[in-house]
Amino acid sequence: MDLEFSDEQRMVRAAARRFVDREITPVIGEYDRTETFPKGVFVRLGHDGLLGGPIPMEYGGGGLDYVGYALLLEEIGRASSSFRSAVSVQISLVALSIFKWGTAEQKERYLPRLCRGEAIGCFGLTESEAGSDAAGVTTRAAQEGERWFLSGSKTFITNGGVADLALVIAQTDPEMGYKGLAAFLVEREESPFTAMPILGKLGLRASDTAEIIFERTDVPEKNLLGKVGEGFEVAMSALDQGRFSVAAGCVGTLEGCLEASVDYVKRRKQFGRAIGSFQLVQDMLARMKVDADAARFLVYRAALLKNKSIKDTVEVSIAKYFASEAALRAASDAVQLFGASGYLDEASVARYYRDAKAATIYEGTSQIQKLIIGHDLTGFRAFA
Numbered sequence: 001m002d003l004e005f006s007d008e009q010r011m012v013r014a015a016a017r018r019f020v021d022r023e024i025t026p027v028i029g030e031y032d033r034t035e036t037f038p039k040g041v042f043v044r045l046g047h048d049g050l051l052g053g054p055i056p057m058e059y060g061g062g063g064l065d066y067v068g069y070a071l072l073l074e075e076i077g078r079a080s081s082s083f084r085s086a087v088s089v090q091i092s093l094v095a096l097s098i099f100k101w102g103t104a105e106q107k108e109r110y111l112p113r114l115c116r117g118e119a120i121g122c123f124g125l126t127e128s129e130a131g132s133d134a135a136g137v138t139t140r141a142a143q144e145g146e147r148w149f150l151s152g153s154k155t156f157i158t159n160g161g162v163a164d165l166a167l168v169i170a171q172t173d174p175e176m177g178y179k180g181l182a183a184f185l186v187e188r189e190e191s192p193f194t195a196m197p198i199l200g201k202l203g204l205r206a207s208d209t210a211e212i213i214f215e216r217t218d219v220p221e222k223n224l225l226g227k228v229g230e231g232f233e234v235a236m237s238a239l240d241q242g243r244f245s246v247a248a249g250c251v252g253t254l255e256g257c258l259e260a261s262v263d264y265v266k267r268r269k270q271f272g273r274a275i276g277s278f279q280l281v282q283d284m285l286a287r288m289k290v291d292a293d294a295a296r297f298l299v300y301r302a303a304l305l306k307n308k309s310i311k312d313t314v315e316v317s318i319a320k321y322f323a324s325e326a327a328l329r330a331a332s333d334a335v336q337l338f339g340a341s342g343y344l345d346e347a348s349v350a351r352y353y354r355d356a357k358a359a360t361i362y363e364g365t366s367q368i369q370k371l372i373i374g375h376d377l378t379g380f381r382a383f384a
């Protein structure tokens with residue numbers, strides 16, 4: 001494993017940092033306060049060529065290797081997990097799924113638009129009764145000739161309100177269980193669906209979250225992604241990508257917590273000296289630093305497997321579980337170090353704290369990640 005970044009990886013990190021410093025950091029507090037998604041900033045990220053991720057350049061992508069992609073996500077995650085969530089969904093869950101499962105026509109039709117930020121994607125798996133139990137999806141897809149009709153609703157969908165394209169997992173035959181699931185690319189303009197905003201979240205307030213509703217939404221056969229019966233595999237492979245991006249974003253959260261905390265404890269004086277000189281404070285900083293480094297290397301391990309197209313479900317679960325829990329611990333300690341001033345809504349560490357909790361829940365809870373790891377260790381499935 002090479003511990004040095006390549007020139008290309010350094011360049012993407014620098015470009016992401018410039019974008020973040022110019023476009024995200026100055027405004028994200030206000031978007032967070034007003035629970036609004038900065039759609040214009042997201043579109044500009046695409047214009048600047050930073051929404052192409054690992055999608056090959058022939059489809060308008062960035063052609064990044066996965067370490068480079070992790071660095072991009074880390075930089076964005078350091079500034080805002082809300083914004084990083086939108087990027088994760090766009091690139092990891094939607095574009096990379098189309099790249100893996102799509103026909104040549106689907107790739108040509110959707111990937112350039114997603115990579116340039118001209119279309120926003122969302123990933124419709126979760127339902128009110130199908131969260132961790134992803135195979136329990138009841139949104140129905142009924143075939144009539146060359147068309148499919150989708151009925152049902154998906155909830156807690158990141159980008160749901162602003163999406164032009166939804167990757168939707170639906171059930172074609174309830175008798176078949178998860179083997180009856182299929183994935184569809186639902187273009188909002190030709191196959192309209194309704195979105196109801198979900199507000200009042202603990203964190204990720206600058207992220208667009210919606211329930212999306214399908215009422216006999218008419219989807220052409222050509223928009224089937226993969227084959228009927230492959231929907232669960234499409235969803236799980238999407239999550240192998242999505243969880244990786246969450247873990248990489250959490251490395252950014254860890255770095256952000258560390259940076260803010262070190263800066264603060266050097267400036268803040270109590271008992272006549274900088275609080276950074278106290279052993280109990282250094283204990284918290286040291287733990288944060290070790291967690292940040294450990295999370296980073298778990299992410300890079302998964303990245304190296306992805307670079308070689310080696311199946312990495314377990315390594316991704318390990319990275320996602322560790323990085324999200326570590327980010328939450330770090331954010332909690334950062335608030336503790338800032339004391340009352342870190343407890344205010346406008347404090348960056350308060351936002352890290354509120355946002356970090358989501359990473360332990362979405363794209364598979366920490367408990368689900370542990371069950372995936374446990375299954376790999378024992379061969380026993382927790383669910384029949």
Ligand code: CAA
Pocket residue numbers: 089123125126131132133134135156157158159178232233236237239240313362363364365368372381382383384
């Ligand atoms: N890649 C490819 N195939 C996979 C796979 C993967 N990563 N994981 C499982 N499969 C396949 C299995 O090989 C198996 O196929 P066969 O029967 O042909 O062997 C099939 O899928 C069923 O697998 P399991 O028996 O392991 O499935 P399970 O039901 O026991 O457990 C689970 C699956 C791990 C619990 C899964 O349901 C899961 O990950 N749940 C969590 C769902 C989740 O993460 N939801 C988040 C939604 S996205 C989101 O957060 C919204 C957003 O906007 C950000």
